[in-house]
Amino acid sequence: MGIAETPVQGSVVLAHEAGLHARPSVKLTKLAKTFAASIEIAVTTDGPWIDAKSVAKVMAMKAPRNSELLFRAAGADAAAAIAALIDLVNRDFDEAQADA
Amino acid sequence: MPEIWHAGRVASGGIAIGTAFLLPGAPAEQTVSARKTDNPAAEAAALRSALAAAIDDIGALISATAGEAADVLEFQVAMLEDDSLGEPAFAAIADGAAADLAWTAALDAQIADYSASDDDYFKARTADLADMRDRVLRHLRGEAVVSVPAGAILLGDDLTPSLFLSQDWSQGGGIALSKGSASSHVAMLARMRRVPMVVGLSMDISSVATGTPIIVDAEVGRIAISPDAVTRKDSETRRAQVEAELIQAEAFRLKPGRTADGSDIRVLINIAGLADLEQLDPAICDGIGLVRTEFLFPQNGHLPDEEEQFGIYRRMVQWAQGRPVTIRTLDAGGDKPIAGLTIAESNPFLGLRGLRLSLARPDVFKIQLRALCRAAVHGNLKIMLPMVSVPRELEASRQLLEEAISELHLAGIPHARPLLGIMVEVPSTALMPERFAAAFYSIGSNDLTQYTLAAARDLDSVAGLGDASDPAVLKLIANTAAYGWQAGLEVSLCGDAAAETRLVPLLLQAGLRVLSVAPAAVGRVKAAVASIRLA
Numbered sequence: 001m002g003i004a005e006t007p008v009q010g011s012v013v014l015a016h017e018a019g020l021h022a023r024p025s026v027k028l029t030k031l032a033k034t035f036a037a038s039i040e041i042a043v044t045t046d047g048p049w050i051d052a053k054s055v056a057k058v059m060a061m062k063a064p065r066n067s068e069l070l071f072r073a074a075g076a077d078a079a080a081a082i083a084a085l086i087d088l089v090n091r092d093f094d095e096a097q098a099d100a
Numbered sequence: 101m102p103e104i105w106h107a108g109r110v111a112s113g114g115i116a117i118g119t120a121f122l123l124p125g126a127p128a129e130q131t132v133s134a135r136k137t138d139n140p141a142a143e144a145a146a147l148r149s150a151l152a153a154a155i156d157d158i159g160a161l162i163s164a165t166a167g168e169a170a171d172v173l174e175f176q177v178a179m180l181e182d183d184s185l186g187e188p189a190f191a192a193i194a195d196g197a198a199a200d201l202a203w204t205a206a207l208d209a210q211i212a213d214y215s216a217s218d219d220d221y222f223k224a225r226t227a228d229l230a231d232m233r234d235r236v237l238r239h240l241r242g243e244a245v246v247s248v249p250a251g252a253i254l255l256g257d258d259l260t261p262s263l264f265l266s267q268d269w270s271q272g273g274g275i276a277l278s279k280g281s282a283s284s285h286v287a288m289l290a291r292m293r294r295v296p297m298v299v300g301l302s303m304d305i306s307s308v309a310t311g312t313p314i315i316v317d318a319e320v321g322r323i324a325i326s327p328d329a330v331t332r333k334d335s336e337t338r339r340a341q342v343e344a345e346l347i348q349a350e351a352f353r354l355k356p357g358r359t360a361d362g363s364d365i366r367v368l369i370n371i372a373g374l375a376d377l378e379q380l381d382p383a384i385c386d387g388i389g390l391v392r393t394e395f396l397f398p399q400n401g402h403l404p405d406e407e408e409q410f411g412i413y414r415r416m417v418q419w420a421q422g423r424p425v426t427i428r429t430l431d432a433g434g435d436k437p438i439a440g441l442t443i444a445e446s447n448p449f450l451g452l453r454g455l456r457l458s459l460a461r462p463d464v465f466k467i468q469l470r471a472l473c474r475a476a477v478h479g480n481l482k483i484m485l486p487m488v489s490v491p492r493e494l495e496a497s498r499q500l501l502e503e504a505i506s507e508l509h510l511a512g513i514p515h516a517r518p519l520l521g522i523m524v525e526v527p528s529t530a531l532m533p534e535r536f537a538a539a540f541y542s543i544g545s546n547d548l549t550q551y552t553l554a555a556a557r558d559l560d561s562v563a564g565l566g567d568a569s570d571p572a573v574l575k576l577i578a579n580t581a582a583y584g585w586q587a588g589l590e591v592s593l594c595g596d597a598a599a600e601t602r603l604v605p606l607l608l609q610a611g612l613r614v615l616s617v618a619p620a621a622v623g624r625v626k627a628a629v630a631s632i633r634l635a
């Protein structure tokens with residue numbers, strides 16, 4: 001997947017207890033797939049940048065709690081996509097209480 | 101056929117009475133495919149249709165489940181629907197590989213990647229990936245999907261999450277496994293669904309025929325094959341009793357531990373790893389009374405490094421939200437060998453085990469102490485030493501702890517000095533607790549019982565002697581509790597005896613006010629406490 005020359009970027013700290021675990025990864029990739037934009041995710045600015053619509057790849061990052069998640073997207077709805085993904089992480093994937 | 105009992109470990113409590121259903125093993129490993137591989141396009145199509153069929157299977161399961169269980173399945177669907185999961189397999193097929201071998205290799209690579217993770221959560225995903233691998237493989241090979249009759253007792257080496265979830269447990273039933281683990285995904289699901297489950301049965305499962313009557317006694321951790329009429333009747337009575345207790349316990353789980361005449365009893369939990377804390381509300385307990393760190397040390401000779409241990413201990417104290425967390429240092433040896441660490445002995449229970457082993461291996465011990473001091477910054481962490489026999493062992497450990505602290509100090513690494521306490525499981529400590537300069541005492545009733553009565557825990561032939569309610573054992577417990585009371589030091593009990601409701605009154609009468617039990621037993625113990633009058 002190639003990203004156009006002026007991608008939209010954003011970042012958020014992952015507070016979820018178990019890191020980017022099965023359920024959070026599924027929620028994140030499902031949300032990413034609702035956008036037409038190509039979206040990539042990384043844990044360091046040097047990459048590797050991986051497809052935020054692939055749950056297998058997102059899980060394989062094994063991002064632990066307190067990692068900074070970096071997003072970049074390109075396409076018509078790129079800005080909305082980044083905002084929605086950051087909001088999902090900030091809402092702790094809607095599973096705040098006693099849930100690991 | 102005469103009645104036969106086999107002992108194992110409880111993974112999920114309760115009693116199940118039913119007939120055996122023998123689980124098939126994982127699909128046989130093949131290095132040569134039976135498939136014709138001369139047509140890559142046909143192989144790719146076969147894999148695609150096997151993936152689609154697997155997704156359909158799981159979709160049907162999801163419609164019949166809810167909550168956490170459905171989440172586990174939805175994760176599998178999302179993974180199977182993801183093209184990148186099968187990408188390496190399709191690439192191998194294009195190069196002439198057979199679909200089944202290509203798929204197995206692709207998933208095995210992923211499984212190896214996750215099992216190498218330092219993080220328990222990610223490590224636990226290997227079971228899900230193996231489940232997906234086998235499901236797709238069965239479709240590729242045209243093997244029948246297993247269909248288990250409702251209410252059956254599932255008997256096998258191990259059980260996959262998807263088979264557990266495909267089963268209708270509303271009709272009863274249970275699980276008995278020769279391998280398996282109490283911290284597996286399936287064990288967690290079984291505890292949530294209250295399916296009685298016993299693991300680690302040392303028996304040849306394949307010798308039991310499907311249809312054989314079986315009782316799974318997951319209160320004690322054993323199964324009966326071909327039970328006679330008396331055992332059956334007895335088990336039915338106990339099952340009804342357990343169910344009544346369960347309903348009562350549910351009501352007590354979140355209440356504080358208090359006797360009928362108003363004495364506060366603190367109830368803490370025993371855990372073996374982070375997996376035990378998953379889905380657990382810290383409000384049910386007064387803290388963690390025992391972390392069995394030997395289960396963090398895998399059997400393959402690789403010992404977890406300082407960072408890995410620090411991460412795990414820190415997450416435990418964070419979970420506890422300020423409640424005390426008592427972490428026991430490595431208690432290997434005896435019935436818990438660790439390859440590359442413990443040595444073979446003719447009488448391991450009287451050998452180099454527990455703290456004796458840690459003091460013999462200060463290199464390994466120091467790493468654990470450093471990790472514990474670092475995690476202590478993040479909450480209320482206490483260190484507990486297992487199998488202490490004489491005071492100089494405690495003092496030698498204190499010396500190592502001080503060394504660890506000054507090393508961390510010099511390196512500028514944040515740390516704190518945890519309280520240092522001892523387990524009371526050797527009669528010498530229970531007889532004269534005042535000899536030890538410990539900050540707290542915790543009675544390990546299993547070992548204290550076996551050493552007091554000289555009846556090995558792992559020998560069925562003397563199991564009748566090893567009774568924690570023996571007056572001699574209770575006298576040692578009372579002696580320790582009395583010293584703690586007099587010296588103003590905490591004395592708790594973290595052995596199996598604390599979770600046995602018939603023993604709880606005896607333990608409180610012996611002077612104990614702090615009990616630590618398996619998370620599943622918290623409600624039951626608080627309910628038992630509430631019915632006791634101490635005055």
